[in-house]
Amino acid sequence: MSIDPSVQVALVSAGGAVTAALVGVLVELVRRQGRVMGEVREHVANTHSTNLRDDLDQVVDGMSRVLEGQADHAEQLAYLRREMAHERVERLAVAERLDEHLSRTAAPPIN
Structure with missing residues (x-):
């Protein structure tokens, strides 16, 4: 064909x-x-002198230190809260004892 x-x-x-x-x-x-x-x-x-990976590693290390510090602060705050609660209980107990003492030793009203 x-x-x-x-x-x-x-x-x-x-x-x-x-x-x-x-x-x-x-x-x-x-x-x-x-x-x-x-x-x-x-x-x-990269338009600067350091490697981007090194920069990121420094940021991650910094964040790790921040998180460790934050955990430490959380522990310290928890301790302070416990101390404040204890002080509050003691203060209320002293106030109650003082009120009882004052009511027992109060001078009778003058008529």
């Missing part, structure tokens, strides 16, 4: 046009991807 030369030329021309269109689309996609990658690089590129 033989294809007419004019059909062959049309097929080759159409194939070339499709190929050119695909190449154009691919070039545009690569260009857009390059622009996006540039934006990403701008956000993640």
